[in-house]
């Protein structure tokens with residue numbers, strides 16, 4: 001189930017939000033009474049519960065547990081009792097007070113709300129043993145459902161939450177908030193969680209995905225214990241459009257897979273913790289494409305010669321991590337295809353753009369030299385790029401993240417020279433048309449967006465991930481419609 005937390009300050013707005021949550025695909029709404037201005041328990045609860053279009057979970061969070069209520073504790077608990085009497089489907093009791101209150105709750109026969117005993121740990125996720133002790137203590141309160149939330153500082157902590165979810169005997173809501181915690185929410189149904197939180201549009205709650213992304217980008221309802229997990233290992237990772245391309249494509253071909261963003265701080269720790277066959281493959285993004293080679297058991301010769309891996313699969317026969325590079329062909333064919341469209345082939349076999357004279361600029365001159373050496377080109381100092389005058393008809397390729405969201409006003413070369421390029425290619429794909437491409441188009445150059453490369457590298461990845469032929473037209477249509 002997806003639960004929408006509603007934190008509006010007025011009761012009218014809450015009623016409105018409940019309907020929106022339903023329309024967007026929530027199964028339950030959580031009403032945060034502590035966020036309501038001048039809250040009048042009887043009157044406000046009656047309006048909310050009389051108008052509920054979905055099951056309602058009532059939370060009245062005190063300041064000592066991260067909420068906004070700092071009034072009298074007795075009145076707070078009274079309001080929760082009242083919510084029960086007035087027909088709340090669930091009420092949330094903080095673990096710190098739950099043991100004293102559960103007896104009272106059980107004896108109070110009015111209303112039939114289920115009780116969620118909750119605990120928020122604003123710290124590193126505890127060890128497996130500590131977590132299971134904590135859950136056992138929470139369970140002993142007599143809770144119907146247990147809720148445990150942590151604030152992960154590293155994606156590897158989430159494995160402990162997955163372990164807890166798959167071994168717990170009582171209904172459990174468990175996840176971690178924040179960018180590093182995101183996959184604990186998305187993958188919840190795979191490991192047996194009963195409920196995750198998703199915010200309604202325009203009302204985003206820090207650290208939570210939106211209902212829309214759970215329903216549409218991740219197609220949450222299709223995830224089950226057999227779902228194979230694929231992820232983009234990167235830092236940062238939230239800009240990636242991989243999920244909105246790979247997930248619908250998995251569904252389209254009937255493959256039980258899910259593709260998620262993985263905010264990774266430490267490759268070594270990551271690969272040692274997520275070593276089960278459930279984690280079947282990875283895209284590798286900035287800044288790890290070179291370093292990740294050291295964690296592959298085998299590397300395809302092309303990727304080896306490039307010195308960069310952007311795709312890893314865990315080979316099912318022996319679980320070995322095998323690294324590939326789908327970026328290289330994607331970049332070259334994106335440029336070649338654009339040149340063909342503009343009639344540069346004359347019906348003859350078209351030579352690769354890389355057969356031309358290659359000049360390499362890099363802020364690290366040593367790296368520029370070694371790349372230039374590998375492609376029989378020449379390196380020039382980065383400082384000279386601003387005054388670099390290309391030959392007429394040259395191709396410019398930006399292979400750096402410069403101009404990528406959020407620093408979209410950056411441009412790597414002097415604008416006055418852009419008119420001298422026949423074609424300008426940008427490997428950046430967020431935004432679709434970078435400032436470099438806009439200026440190049442205005443100067444009359446053919447432009448090739450990083451989206452073209454992104455699509456082609458993703459097609460290559462899909463083939464490797466699934467062992468099936470990627471539905472290229474389908475993927476192209478998604479890119480056209482959604483990017």
Ligand SMILES: O=C1C[C@@](O)(C(=O)O)C[C@@H](O)[C@@H]1O
Nearest residue numbers: 240241242283284285310327
């Ligand atoms: O460079 C890219 C883009 C990417 O990092 C992403 O943003 O989804 C995914 C990588 O596989 C690919 O090589």
